[in-house]
Amino acid sequence: MPFRKRYLFVCTNRRPDGHPKGSCAEKGSEDIVPRLKEALAKRGVAKDIVRACATGCLDLCESGIAVLQEPEHVAYGGVTANDVDDIADAAAQGGIVARLVVHGAGVADVPEATEPSAAH
Numbered sequence: 024m025p026f027r028k029r030y031l032f033v034c035t036n037r038r039p040d041g042h043p044k045g046s047c048a049e050k051g052s053e054d055i056v057p058r059l060k061e062a063l064a065k066r067g068v069a070k071d072i073v074r075a076c077a078t079g080c081l082d083l084c085e086s087g088i089a090v091l092q093e094p095e096h097v098a099y100g101g102v103t104a105n106d107v108d109d110i111a112d113a114a115a116q117g118g119i120v121a122r123l124v125v126h127g128a129g130v131a132d133v134p135e136a137t138e139p140s141a142a143h
């Protein structure tokens with residue numbers, strides 16, 4: 024299988040019931056992964072352009088359900104099943120869903136990447 028141009032990492036971390044931080048799985052993220060895969064497949068981009076993957080905690084728990092899109096390096100928050108088609112459409116075309124962005128794309132506090140110092 025080819026290395027994709029784009030990845031959608033869906034947090035499926037689950038914490039014990041009653042944990043104060045909650046978790047994306049508790050909010051239904053395990054259902055988002057297959058829905059995204061199906062949506063990408065319907066658009067004909069699943070096999071070579073965009074892959075949706077389950078991942079562990081993205082440390083965006085307060086914004087869950089959290090989805091990280093790379094290489095755009097944007098995090099979506101509060102994702103629901105109703106957002107799956109918009110996410111798939113945007114990812115298939117190399118775009119983002121601005122209304123869902125909670126970090127990155129100039130929305131929040133992502134530090135700019137810095138080059139390693141040349142000093143020894």
Ligand code: FES
Pocket residue numbers: 034035036037045046047048079080081082083084085087089
């Ligand atoms: S539990 Fe999903 S980002 Fe932490």
